Amino acid sequence: xxxxxxxxxxxxxxxxxxxxxxxxxxxxxxxxxxxxxxxxxxxxxxxxxxxxxxxxxxxxxxxxxxxxxxxxxxxxxxxxxxxxxxxxxxxxxxxxxxxxxxxxxxxxxxxxxxxxxxxxxxxxxxxxxxxxxxxxxxxxxxxxxxxxxxxxxxxxxxxxxxxxxxxxxxxxxxxxxxxxxxxxxxxxxxxxxxxxxxxxxxxxxxxxxxxxxxxxxxxxxxxxxxxxxxxxxxxxxxxxxxxxxxxxxxxxx
Amino acid sequence: xxxxxxxxxxxxxxxxxxxxxxxxxxxxxxxxxxxxxxxxxxxxxxxxxxxxxxxxxxxxxxxxxxxxxxxxxxxxxxxxxxxxxxxxxxxxxxxxxxxxxxxxxxxxxxxxxxxxxxxxxxxxxxxxxxxxxxxxxxxxxxxxxxxxxxxxxxxxxxxxxxxxxxxxxxxxxxxxxxxxxxxxxxxxxxxxxxxxxxxxxxxxxxxxxxxxxxxxxxxxxxxxxxxxxxxxxxxxxxxxxxxxxxxxxxxxxxxxxxxxxxxxxxxxxxxxxxxxxxxxxxxxxxxxxxxxxxxxxxxxxxxxxxxxxxxx
Ligand SMILES: Nc1ncnc2c1ncn2[C@@H]1O[C@H](COP(=O)(O)OP(=O)(O)OP(=O)(O)O)[C@@H](O)[C@H]1O
Ligand SMILES: [Mg+2]
Numbered sequence: 001x002x003x004x005x006x007x008x009x010x011x012x013x014x015x016x017x018x019x020x021x022x023x024x025x026x027x028x029x030x031x032x033x034x035x036x037x038x039x040x041x042x043x044x045x046x047x048x049x050x051x052x053x054x055x056x057x058x059x060x061x062x063x064x065x066x067x068x069x070x071x072x073x074x075x076x077x078x079x080x081x082x083x084x085x086x087x088x089x090x091x092x093x094x095x096x097x098x099x100x101x102x103x104x105x106x107x108x109x110x111x112x113x114x115x116x117x118x119x120x121x122x123x124x125x126x127x128x129x130x131x132x133x134x135x136x137x138x139x140x141x142x143x144x145x146x147x148x149x150x151x152x153x154x155x156x157x158x159x160x161x162x163x164x165x166x167x168x169x170x171x172x173x174x175x176x177x178x179x180x181x182x183x184x185x186x187x188x189x190x191x192x193x194x195x196x197x198x199x200x201x202x203x204x205x206x207x208x209x210x211x212x213x214x215x216x217x218x219x220x221x222x223x224x225x226x227x228x229x230x231x232x233x234x235x236x237x238x239x240x241x242x243x244x245x246x247x248x249x250x251x252x253x
Numbered sequence: 254x255x256x257x258x259x260x261x262x263x264x265x266x267x268x269x270x271x272x273x274x275x276x277x278x279x280x281x282x283x284x285x286x287x288x289x290x291x292x293x294x295x296x297x298x299x300x301x302x303x304x305x306x307x308x309x310x311x312x313x314x315x316x317x318x319x320x321x322x323x324x325x326x327x328x329x330x331x332x333x334x335x336x337x338x339x340x341x342x343x344x345x346x347x348x349x350x351x352x353x354x355x356x357x358x359x360x361x362x363x364x365x366x367x368x369x370x371x372x373x374x375x376x377x378x379x380x381x382x383x384x385x386x387x388x389x390x391x392x393x394x395x396x397x398x399x400x401x402x403x404x405x406x407x408x409x410x411x412x413x414x415x416x417x418x419x420x421x422x423x424x425x426x427x428x429x430x431x432x433x434x435x436x437x438x439x440x441x442x443x444x445x446x447x448x449x450x451x452x453x454x455x456x457x458x459x460x461x462x463x464x465x466x467x468x469x470x471x472x473x474x475x476x477x478x479x480x481x482x483x484x485x486x487x488x489x490x491x492x493x494x495x496x497x498x499x500x501x502x503x504x505x506x507x508x509x510x511x512x513x514x515x516x517x518x519x520x521x522x523x524x525x526x527x528x529x530x531x532x533x534x535x536x537x538x539x540x541x542x543x544x545x546x547x548x549x550x551x552x553x554x555x556x557x558x559x560x561x562x563x564x565x
Contacts (some may be wrong), residue, residue, distance in 0.1 A: 008357030049459045088341050092358065253308050
């Protein structure tokens with residue numbers, strides 16, 4: 001195990017985040033504040049409480065998930081795409097590191113960043129609403145699993161993308177709609193029955209639902225199902241990464 | 254002599270179907286400086302990239318210090334440092350940070366004293382806290398060399414290290430190479446500057462169109478393939494070749510007062526005696542005579558030309 005390699009890759013990626021601190025940490029905070037002002041306060045004051053949870057509080061887990069998903073994808077995909085694009089990747093390829101070590105370094109750093117951002121958002125949100133977390137450990141487990149699995153997914157995108165457009169296209173065209181339709185700002189019970197059924201094919205529903213349950217025991221689907229879906233997604237990402245490792249996909253000619 | 258890198262029957266066909274290496278076999282000796290010469294697209298970078306693990310071989314094997322580059326990649330790669338042909342560096346990190354990164358990546362624990370000495374050897378110590386994007390091209394080239402040496406490799410690959418480097422810096426670089434050789438590092442470099450290979454290499458390999466045409470001791474190569482030329486300056490210029498000299502392989506200089514005679518110095522009869530007699534017989538007065546060796550450059554050009562003809 002080349003621990004030193006994991007350490008320097010991780011450190012390099014974390015340093016990159018702190019160098020662009022405004023972009024990395026301030027922008028998620030600002031957008032969260034905006035969501036709260038618009039949805040939580042302005043519109044939310046006219047929306048009834050859902051299962052005895054005020055609307056402002058209700059959207060907190062959804063907002064955290066929204067940011068964690070997009071940040072994990074953006075950080076992890078860019079982290080590996082950029083050195084491929086500039087050619088710097090030659091050094092990693094010629095080093096005595098295994099693919100597992102490369103993934104651990106890059107994905108570990110991206111997941112850490114998302115995790116920190118999630119904590120910042122929760123802290124910011126607690127200025128607007130009275131925070132309530134019924135199952136803090138389950139909440140952390142959901143959060144960490146999501147950070148890791150979506151960073152893995154981002155890493156896959158960063159390897160697959162052959163240009164900047166492809167790098168953006170999956171987050172924009174697939175993830176953003178799934179997140180907005182995934183019960184981030186509402187419970188799917190509010191939808192007409194047909195759409196409720198369709199929603200069950202959206203993996204983000206399970207994520208948000210389970211995560212929200214760990215806050216106030218309110219969910220669209222059972223927690224056990226949510227947890228299994230997250231683990232399934234993690235497994236799928238690991239399998240894809242494993243296959244990429246075996247074939248040297250997009251890394252080596 | 255023991256070989257440190259052993260390449261056997263190596264071939265590479267890229268995804269598009271282009272065959273960049275054809276059945277290359279080569280042994281690199283421990284502690285030597287080997288220069289690989291070859292025109293653009295010959296396959297030099299491909300060969301180096303396979304040994305370093307950046308490109309997968311299609312066929313054949315490579316072992317480094319007795320270990321297979323695929324099965325024992327950790328052992329082989331930690332022994333190797335690579336200075337790539339392109340200036341591929343991050344822009345927003347400091348020189349010091351990038352050196353630490355490279356060292357760690359190759360599995361070595363931090364060693365600030367070693368890196369400090371390395372930076373000083375490369376005249377980069379003053380620039381250690383500078384962002385890489387604020388360095389000149391030549392400095393970036395030295396940063397790349399430093400990164401390749403940060404993990405104390407025993408084999409160093411330099412892929413055209415002197416492209417875009419001024420004369421002064423080139424001299425510094427060769428001094429550094431000489432120091433490394435003294436420390437026991439095996440060095441493989443590619444270059445288009447043949448004088449360079451002539452000046453510093455122990456052995457020279459010539460690659461063209463994916464084939465290794467020759468590898469030999471530099472001096473032996475020049476001896477074996479080298480021709481000599483006799484330059485004859487005449488008292489007065491001649492318009493055309495006199496009838497009596499038609500049998501000799503002679504070229505007239507543009508001014509008409511110089512003749513060049515190419516011969517093989519290893520032959521029993523070089524033909525010089527007959528030529529001189531014929532010259533006098535033709536009534537030409539010789540003003541001056543001197544002979545020169547063909548350079549490695551001419552050997553190289555001839556080899557590549559001959560290979561091109563046989564391939565076509
Ligand atoms: N990734 C690739 N895909 C397809 N063909 C490639 C690839 N990389 C190199 N080639 C081809 O392989 C051949 C050898 O390239 P290589 O870079 O090894 O040459 P070289 O000897 O280093 O040339 P130069 O002196 O210009 O650096 C070239 O014809 C090149 O077009
Ligand atoms: Mg090259």
